[in-house]
Amino acid sequence: MEALLRRPIFRIVPVALMLIALQRVAMDGIHLWGVVPQIVLAFCAASGVPGGADRAAWLGFVVGLMFDLGTGSPLGQHALAFGLAGYTAGLVNVVAVDPHWWLSMMFVALGAAVGEFTIPVVQTFVSDGGWHGERLSTILPVVAITSAALSVIFIPLSRWCLAIRKKTWKARVE
């Protein structure tokens, strides 16, 4: 039973529910330059740092599906966006075995930007919503920077969700 509860899915689902609820009820009134910070996206991107690209992609996919179900957006839209965000941020492990905090933050920001960019791209294909060209230049930096800032909390949280132990060794610096 204890081993079962330690499985990532039993940790990811309640955490995702809480984050989606917070995104819906708390973040709607908090705007930075007219942009709503995306905490669920930030969590998915941050999971790439401890989990790597593959695991983060699947975590993003599952959390994105839950987000789509909860917000009424087309099923699969945020699943794809959050999955890509996690995948992109997870590529940090290809660049460095034991990435510095600033490198992790940069990749989380990059992942979040890729994820946020995917949403209007998918929207263009599936609905009548037009391209948000000019506004994207404000949305992407704000979402990327807030996600990078939130990664301080979300990297340890996603490590716990994915049931990954923190590295006890340090990469040798030549």
Place this chain on the structure above:
Amino acid sequence: MPIYSVSRRRAIVLLVLSSILLLTIDLRGNPLVDRARSAFATVLSPFETAGRVVATPIRNAWHGATDYQQLERENQHLRDEIARQKGDQLAARAIVSEYQELLTLNGLTAKYPTVSARVVGESPGNFRQTVEIDRGSNDGILVGMAVVNYAGLVGKITTVYDNRSVVLLATDQEYAIEAKVSAAAGLPTSSSTADTTPSGIPVGDLGTTTTAASTTTTAPGSKAPSGAITPQSTTTTTTPGVGGATTTTLPLVVQRETGGFEGRGVDKLPAMRFVAEGAINVGAVVTTTGGSKSLAPPDIVIGEVINIVRRPGSAGPLLEIKLAADLAQLNFVQVVLYRPPSEVPAR
């Protein structure tokens, strides 16, 4: 590990294909997906309640820190606005009352029941303008119904659950509705009455009736036909034996244009297209047209024209509309329980 290893490539391909598959299933309309959404909403509900309890003080602190000065300015501005509107309100009430009487007399009155709802959440994303309300199918709400507040049109219902619904705001790029714009920019701009009747004889006794909607001139002892509606009408009545004449000049502007109203996203004003060149002035009121294909009943106020963008060729002017309802400050709304015929599924 290289970036493009086989397992990694497989993961990304699977992710994309799964998403596309789900999108296709959902867009074609699937009752299973709808049930899943409804069940998920029920699961999410206690988390939202808890989240609201935790988040409210944080949000208040945020607004206190960032919006204080703006609120003070807005408060000042609103006080001025209220003072100005008190006078307008009295005049408008009289006009509305007369209008309702006329509609009743002509058998044109149409009232639709409404359901009041509280706005409980805004769009969690940056690309869609939606709000969520705390009423759903249990209260008779259906997809496609118009949502209004006391100022005017707010949007339409796009998703309905048992006890909540999602409202697509009129500013969203996906929102479009047929609308009409009256060429009359508010009240008549110039109206002069030159009373040349000798003193001692009231003008009312001369039997002259002149209204902005129609012009009727009746000399004592005879009946004149109704005058045609023209941009400017001059009525002259001469009373035999009295030697006086009443000349009334009223700008009778009753041109009306219909077109398509559409939202253009959060950073642009909504616009109205397909209207004729030259007929409309800034300040003209935009309302819904109603009809079998319209998403809302007729005569719901949408807003006013604040800018006219002239375009070359046959495109016609683009009217930029300031919405009557302040969509950034929605607290309570009303859902009009009128389902447009176009939204009723075919049997």
